[in-house]
Amino acid sequence: MRPVSFGVRSETDHLRQVIVHTPGAEMDMVSPLDREALLFEDILFLSHARKEHELMCAVFEKVIGAEDGVLQISTLLRESFDAEEARFSFVDQLCEASHGANLRAFESELKRLTPDELCHFALTGVSPLKIEAQPIPNLMFMRDLAAVVGDHIVLSHAATSARARESIIIDVVVHHHPAFSAWSDKIIKLPRGVTFEGGDLLVASEDTVIIGNSERTSFGGLISVARALFEKTEIQNVIMVSMPHERSCMHLDTVFTFAAPDECVVFPPLIDLDGLNNVATFSRNGGPDMLATRMWDTLHQALEHHLGHSMSFMPCGGADPLGQRREQWTDGANLFAVAPGVVLGYDRNEKTFAEMAEKGYRVVTAEGFLSFYESSDFEPGEKMAIKLDGYELSRGRGGPRCMTMPICRHTSA
Numbered sequence: 149m150r151p152v153s154f155g156v157r158s159e160t161d162h163l164r165q166v167i168v169h170t171p172g173a174e175m176d177m178v179s180p181l182d183r184e185a186l187l188f189e190d191i192l193f194l195s196h197a198r199k200e201h202e203l204m205c206a207v208f209e210k211v212i213g214a215e216d217g218v219l220q221i222s223t224l225l226r227e228s229f230d231a232e233e234a235r236f237s238f239v240d241q242l243c244e245a246s247h248g249a250n251l252r253a254f255e256s257e258l259k260r261l262t263p264d265e266l267c268h269f270a271l272t273g274v275s276p277l278k279i280e281a282q283p284i285p286n287l288m289f290m291r292d293l294a295a296v297v298g299d300h301i302v303l304s305h306a307a308t309s310a311r312a313r314e315s316i317i318i319d320v321v322v323h324h325h326p327a328f329s330a331w332s333d334k335i336i337k338l339p340r341g342v343t344f345e346g347g348d349l350l351v352a353s354e355d356t357v358i359i360g361n362s363e364r365t366s367f368g369g370l371i372s373v374a375r376a377l378f379e380k381t382e383i384q385n386v387i388m389v390s391m392p393h394e395r396s397c398m399h400l401d402t403v404f405t406f407a408a409p410d411e412c413v414v415f416p417p418l419i420d421l422d423g424l425n426n427v428a429t430f431s432r433n434g435g436p437d438m439l440a441t442r443m444w445d446t447l448h449q450a451l452e453h454h455l456g457h458s459m460s461f462m463p464c465g466g467a468d469p470l471g472q473r474r475e476q477w478t479d480g481a482n483l484f485a486v487a488p489g490v491v492l493g494y495d496r497n498e499k500t501f502a503e504m505a506e507k508g509y510r511v512v513t514a515e516g517f518l519s520f521y522e523s524s525d526f527e528p529g530e531k532m533a534i535k536l537d538g539y540e541l542s543r544g545r546g547g548p549r550c551m552t553m554p555i556c557r558h559t560s561a
């Protein structure tokens with residue numbers, strides 16, 4: 149495959165390369181008895197979930213219009229494991245992170261597994277060895293493993309042991325896969341003891357990011373990310389949004405996402421114009437260790453100040469509070485922009501799409517989008533909200549943004 153390129157300076161620039169994980173064998177290994185320990189909401193019907201995910205990837209491929217635009221993390225991991233150094237690094241990190249599992253006793257045997265066997269073990273917990281390890285069904289939510297900001301990638305520190313293996317997987321891929329070799333000095337690793345997951349970081353502009361202090365991203369993690377971005381990138385401002393530490397809104401992107409440079413979809417009970425959030429800006433001030441703080445009444449106010457233009461907030465679920473809560477539950481606020489004003493969301497969130505239609509978005513199905521562009525290239529233009537089948541995927545409690553890790557976007561000339 150061709151080398152990757154890191155370059156994300158907006159949530160809505162034209163998508164050029166993205167990492168995903170189409171659900172696989174690991175999903176069929178989730179038991180009703182341990183799904184809560186695995187942080188998974190339900191038992192998914194794998195064949196249907198795969199079809200829904202593959203349709204989403206087909207939209208990405210059309211939008212990107214180039215080979216290797218949609219990368220599967222499982223493929224990247226397997227290719228990384230061709231190198232002994234990558235396999236040994238994975239096993240060493242896994243033994244270190246698996247407290248109580250006694251994997252260290254099997255360290256040498258794990259290192260002797262073939263690349264295929266070790267990759268299968270990494271995803272499913274199944275190997276020829278007499279080891280009991282859990283599957284990682286949450287790998288489908290690729291967003292949480294890392295965040296690309298500018299031309300750097302910030303690796304996650306998973307907040308829970310159930311997702312620790314996912315953090316190791318992305319670490320191994322970016323450090324050992326040949327396609328990432330040119331970017332070895334662009335990797336940001338956070339210090340021990342803090343937590344950070346990519347669903348809490350949104351790139352608002354070339355110089356401003358928004359980070360949620362949430363159930364999954366600690367205040368220490370947020371400050372660590374801010375300091376690293378100030379030191380290594382062009383970021384000047386980090387807007388902090390304090391979130392309730394609750395599973396129903398585990399990441400900032402479950403209640404707030406960008407649809408266009410000047411439009412967002414929000415969950416009004418948490419992100420509104422009435423000042424319900426504790427919002428502050430940390431700004432570069434003479435150096436990475438000099439943090440100037442400014443408090444804001446609302447996120448809306450902070451965004452308009454730092455972006456220099458007006459912002460429109462569209463309520464997920466429409467104006468009705470019950471509709472808002474129902475559609476936030478099924479990821480109505482977790483939209484993924486593939487170009488300015490072109491977003492994907494689950495079709496079951498009808499009131500959210502109706503709200504967007506009132507704002508000038510043409511609402512189409514994923515199949516209709518692909519049919520329209522079957523014999524032509526996609527070029528950003530009109531505002532469009534693409535409805536994606538998500539009857540199975542939505543049962544995992546994560547929408548299109550949760551399932552995607554964009555690593556490169558281009559501004560549309």
